[in-house]
Amino acid sequence: MNNNKTLNEIKSNRNEEKIVECDVALNANIDDKYKRKSVPNIPNISENSLLRHYTNLSRKNYALSTTMYPLGSCTMKHNPLVNEKIAKFDGFSSVHPYQDEETMQGSLEVMYELQKGLSEISGMDYFTFQPAAGAHGEYTGLLIIAKYFKSRNEKRTKIIVPDSAHGTNPASAALAGFEIISVKSDEHGIVSPENLKQVLNSDVAAMMMTVPNTLGVFEKNIKEITKLMHDNGSLMYYDGANLNAVMGILRPADIGFDVMHINLHKTFSTPHGGGGPGSGPVGVKAFLKEFLPSPFVVKEEGTFKFHFNDKEKSIGQMKAFYGNFPVILKACAYIKALGADGLTEASKQAVVNANYILSKLKDKVKIPAGNCCMHEFAMSLKGALGDGIRTLDVAKRLLDNGYYAPTIYFPLIVEEAMMIEPTETESKQTLDEFVETLINIFEESKTNPEAVHNAPVNTSVKRLNEVEAARHPILHW
Amino acid sequence: MNYIPISSKDKKEMFESIGVKDTEELLSLQIPEVLRAKKLNLPGSMSEQQLLSLFKGYAQKNKSDLVCFRGAGVYDHFVPSIVDEIVGRSEFWTAYTPYQAEASQGTLQAIFEYQSIICQLTGLDCSNASMYDGATAVAEAVILAIRTTRKNKVIVSKALNPEYISVMETYIKNLNTEIIKVDIDDKTGSISKDTLNNIIDENVAAVVIQNPNFFGNIEDMQALSEITKSKKALFISVVNLVSLGLLATPAEYGADIAVGEGQVFGNQMYMGGSTFGFMAVTKALEWKMPGRIVGQTVDKDGKRGFVLTLQSREQHIRREKATSNICTNAALNSFAACVYAAYLGAAGIKELAEANISKARYAFDEIKNIKGFTPLFKDGVFFNEFVFKTDKDIKKINEELLKENILGPLSLSQICSLNGGYDNCLMFSVTEKRTKQEIDKLAEILSRV
Numbered sequence: 001m002n003n004n005k006t007l008n009e010i011k012s013n014r015n016e017e018k019i020v021e022c023d024v025a026l027n028a029n030i031d032d033k034y035k036r037k038s039v040p041n042i043p044n045i046s047e048n049s050l051l052r053h054y055t056n057l058s059r060k061n062y063a064l065s066t067t068m069y070p071l072g073s074c075t076m077k078h079n080p081l082v083n084e085k086i087a088k089f090d091g092f093s094s095v096h097p098y099q100d101e102e103t104m105q106g107s108l109e110v111m112y113e114l115q116k117g118l119s120e121i122s123g124m125d126y127f128t129f130q131p132a133a134g135a136h137g138e139y140t141g142l143l144i145i146a147k148y149f150k151s152r153n154e155k156r157t158k159i160i161v162p163d164s165a166h167g168t169n170p171a172s173a174a175l176a177g178f179e180i181i182s183v184k185s186d187e188h189g190i191v192s193p194e195n196l197k198q199v200l201n202s203d204v205a206a207m208m209m210t211v212p213n214t215l216g217v218f219e220k221n222i223k224e225i226t227k228l229m230h231d232n233g234s235l236m237y238y239d240g241a242n243l244n245a246v247m248g249i250l251r252p253a254d255i256g257f258d259v260m261h262i263n264l265h266k267t268f269s270t271p272h273g274g275g276g277p278g279s280g281p282v283g284v285k286a287f288l289k290e291f292l293p294s295p296f297v298v299k300e301e302g303t304f305k306f307h308f309n310d311k312e313k314s315i316g317q318m319k320a321f322y323g324n325f326p327v328i329l330k331a332c333a334y335i336k337a338l339g340a341d342g343l344t345e346a347s348k349q350a351v352v353n354a355n356y357i358l359s360k361l362k363d364k365v366k367i368p369a370g371n372c373c374m375h376e377f378a379m380s381l382k383g384a385l386g387d388g389i390r391t392l393d394v395a396k397r398l399l400d401n402g403y404y405a406p407t408i409y410f411p412l413i414v415e416e417a418m419m420i421e422p423t424e425t426e427s428k429q430t431l432d433e434f435v436e437t438l439i440n441i442f443e444e445s446k447t448n449p450e451a452v453h454n455a456p457v458n459t460s461v462k463r464l465n466e467v468e469a470a471r472h473p474i475l476h477w
Numbered sequence: 478m479n480y481i482p483i484s485s486k487d488k489k490e491m492f493e494s495i496g497v498k499d500t501e502e503l504l505s506l507q508i509p510e511v512l513r514a515k516k517l518n519l520p521g522s523m524s525e526q527q528l529l530s531l532f533k534g535y536a537q538k539n540k541s542d543l544v545c546f547r548g549a550g551v552y553d554h555f556v557p558s559i560v561d562e563i564v565g566r567s568e569f570w571t572a573y574t575p576y577q578a579e580a581s582q583g584t585l586q587a588i589f590e591y592q593s594i595i596c597q598l599t600g601l602d603c604s605n606a607s608m609y610d611g612a613t614a615v616a617e618a619v620i621l622a623i624r625t626t627r628k629n630k631v632i633v634s635k636a637l638n639p640e641y642i643s644v645m646e647t648y649i650k651n652l653n654t655e656i657i658k659v660d661i662d663d664k665t666g667s668i669s670k671d672t673l674n675n676i677i678d679e680n681v682a683a684v685v686i687q688n689p690n691f692f693g694n695i696e697d698m699q700a701l702s703e704i705t706k707s708k709k710a711l712f713i714s715v716v717n718l719v720s721l722g723l724l725a726t727p728a729e730y731g732a733d734i735a736v737g738e739g740q741v742f743g744n745q746m747y748m749g750g751s752t753f754g755f756m757a758v759t760k761a762l763e764w765k766m767p768g769r770i771v772g773q774t775v776d777k778d779g780k781r782g783f784v785l786t787l788q789s790r791e792q793h794i795r796r797e798k799a800t801s802n803i804c805t806n807a808a809l810n811s812f813a814a815c816v817y818a819a820y821l822g823a824a825g826i827k828e829l830a831e832a833n834i835s836k837a838r839y840a841f842d843e844i845k846n847i848k849g850f851t852p853l854f855k856d857g858v859f860f861n862e863f864v865f866k867t868d869k870d871i872k873k874i875n876e877e878l879l880k881e882n883i884l885g886p887l888s889l890s891q892i893c894s895l896n897g898g899y900d901n902c903l904m905f906s907v908t909e910k911r912t913k914q915e916i917d918k919l920a921e922i923l924s925r926v
Binding site: 004006007008012014018019020021022023024025026027028030031033034035036037038039040041042043044045047050051053054055057058059060061062063064065066069071074076077078079080082084085086088089090091092093094095096097098099103104105106107109110117120121123132133134135136138139143146166167168170171172173174175176177180217218220222223247248249250251254255265269271272273274275276277278293315316317318319320321322323324325326327329333335336337338339340341342343344345346348349351352353355356358359360371372373374395396399404405407410424425426427428454456459460461462463464465466468469470473474475476477 | 478479480481482483487488490491492494495496497500503504506507508509511512513514516517518519520521522523525528529531532533534535536537538539540541542543545547549550551553557559561562563565566567568569570571572573574575576577578579580581582583584586587588589590592593594596597598600602603604606607609610611612613638640641643644646647650651652695697699721722723724725726729738745746747748749750751752753763769770771772773774775776777778780781782783784786787788789791792793794795796797798799801802803804805806807808809810812816818819820821822823824825826828829830831832834835836838839858879884887891909912913916
């Protein structure tokens with residue numbers, strides 16, 4: 001059987017039976033000018049054919065449920081199955097957003113409980129759940145910062161972003177109307193107060209930082225940095241992409257951050273879904289509460305209610321309704337399941353697992369972080385591979401060995417970068433085997449470079465031509 | 478439960494390899510003591526069974542599984558079993574954004590098929606992989622139009638979903654753009670050509686019209702699009718995928734961009750999230766599009782495959798110069814829509830649209846015959862939603878309906894962003910999922926309250 005068809009290549013095979021039942025008289029005539037002229041090219045196929053089509057497609061994916069997925073900065077930890085089961089409860093899935101508050105107390109309580117949990121973990125006082133992803137959270141946080149300065153009649157137009165930052169940081173700052181100043185990392189891969197001082201002036205609204213940063217290094221000057229920024233009247237934004245390193249270990253609010261987003265689909269175990277839905281709640285300190293989008297959930301006399309901020313003060317609405325509820329629900333379940341000790345243990349083990357891999361690789365490759373890291377680390381494969389073999393080749397060869405590849409060519413400040421984040425949910429055996437495979441590939445790149453360069457050969461397709469795809473785009477059937 | 482598969486024996490070996498005696502030592506090498514947090518003040522852990530029982534309890538505090546006559550942007554459509562089965566396959570839901578194409582052909586081909594279905598339904602040339610929701614899709618479409626035309630006025634219909642207007646206003650606040658809102662005609666509940674003609678000028682970047690509009694009425698998109706084009710503005714149509722089984726496609730009336738909320742295809746309501754937004758554009762705007770796009774290509778042996786493409790628009794390459802900051806979107810929700818549309822096929826999507834309009838018309842006719850209910854727009858042509866004005870007590874109506882497990886119509890005065898003018902107005906939504914019996918029951922209760 002040919003399992004490589006696209007949907008439109010499956011011939012229509014249904015009989016004349018209707019697929020949508022209608023128990024009132026058909027009454028669908030409308031004026032011709034409103035009517036569709038063309039018939040969409042979507043085949044009419046049986047459930048049986050469709051099930052085979054997509055089941056076969058699913059087998060062409062590497063996923064967390066099939067292999068280790070050590071993508072740096074993405075926190076691909078196990079997605080607990082019980083959370084999926086909970087999210088399917090009719091009691092949650094069939095609620096309409098415009099129901100009265102009294103009829104959705106359960107959902108509101110879940111949101112309230114998650115706010116409480118995230119507040120304790122981050123130290124932030126209030127949260128909004130509207131942002132649907134990390135970048136959406138960044139945008140929200142930056143609009144809050146802009147509104148704060150506007151309310152104080154201060155004209156501050158710039159955001160400082162370290163050169164190791166995620167691409168979404170500068171993109172979000174630009175969307176929020178700011179100019180971006182990049183600050184260079186020092187030789188240890190962190191922001192130095194000296195470098196910061198050189199770009200700091202009264203135009204600076206805030207600085208966005210990822211702690212630990214994308215090299216997996218803890219920003220040890222953070223206290224001095226936050227003091228410099230606050231003395232300058234500027235705010236500190238915490239990019240929560242790497243929060244999995246620090247739950248129960250340190251709290252962003254305590255170390256001087258004023259605004260942050262959290263990626264529930266990273267730290268709090270909700271699945272990534274092949275690219276969403278995510279959720280990027282934004283937390284703020286109390287002095288920024290009035291700028292949050294509306295509504296958020298409050299508890300009054302034992303009843304949960306939506307609280308609406310003053311329209312003039314709030315930044316406005318970021319998304320229709322209240323946020324990605326199933327994601328919120330799963331994250332809440334995760335926090336409840338792990339509890340205080342489990343959450344702390346999760347972060348600690350994530351750090352141990354990353355350091356364990358680092359300890360096995362540090363003699364083979366250059367690691368900017370040095371001898372230890374937080375929950376992930378970036379390494380440079382420059383000089384570690386055979387002639388003409390690049391990091392991309394190693395990534396593809398890992399696919400041949402059944403692993404998803406780590407993040408590559410990021411952070412931009414590391415040449416031939418490969419960034420590994422194992423997370424706490426991998427066993428020692430898996431970590432050992434992964435390291436062994438990686439070292440074998442380094443060797444193979446010298447002894448049999450052709451094999452590495454030709455990789456992958458064990459996947460459903462061989463190396464794909466991305467240049468051609470962009471040059472002559474074919475974006476639909 | 479903590480999902481950590483590491484024994485103390487494993488840990489010991491790991492610490493030896495790292496060269497520290499325990500985790501504390503490892504952390505103290507990196508984090509100054511003064512920065513460390515106190516122990517988290519949260520309850521202890523729970524077993525799977527305890528967790529299920531806790532969340533069952535929360536779920537039971539909701540009034541759910543109601544017979545739903547409420548819409549206004551989120552609708553109660555039937556979701557066939559195959560959607561849960563396919564979307565529930567862990568090979569899809571536990572994967573990341575498909576950065577490693579060769580190991581992600583399942584997700585990539587699924588997105589390609591989704592894009593194709595959106596192109597087939599809208600008639601446009603290029604669809605992205607998805608946006609967060611309908612509201613943010615509208616906002617991003619408007620930003621695209623402002624940047625492309627370099628003009629600074631936007632005209633939006635007052636019958637555009639108020640949640641969308643509100644999000645769009647947040648998004649474009651920094652772009653120095655004037656938003657002009659067009660009134661609808663009292664009789665038809667839709668935008669008249671003349672009204673648009675009177676306010677549009679050469680400085681308009683885009684005209685945003687929803688069809689069917691927020692109140693359920695069908696707009697004369699062809700006429701509105703022509704007026705828009707005559708002023709060299711972009712025509713952004715905000716459409717309902719279900720209606721496209723019957724109504725003219727955005728391409729047929731010359732729209733430059735089609736966007737909308739995709740929840741109606743294969744996604745449960747979940748209090749309005751998570752859903753997804755779709756966006757499709759003409760070929761001319763392809764490189765301006767925000768978000769992920771999948772393209773077809775070949776591997777080194779010439780075999781067909783799929784990759785993320787046109788990536789030089791995006792934040793991970795262009796950073797502050799990207800077309801948008803969007804990264805994670807709503808892949809699994811758009812995949813649900815893809816499977817849903819594939820299950821129905823072209824024939825089923827037409828049947829779906831016809832069932833919606835037929836049932837809505839049946840319900841409309843039943844309600845029209847009840848004393849105390851008058852259609853708000855006497856000459857309106859609606860799809861699956863309509864508005865009645867009533868002299869009855871709206872609160873009481875909905876209380877009585879709820880007693881019978883019916884989620885009644887939306888009271889429009891509840892939607893504060895409509896800024897008044899809709900007192901005593903009820904908006905009913907009737908999808909294919911409502912049975913004749915349920916509609917008759919609704920009418921019976923309405924007549925006796």
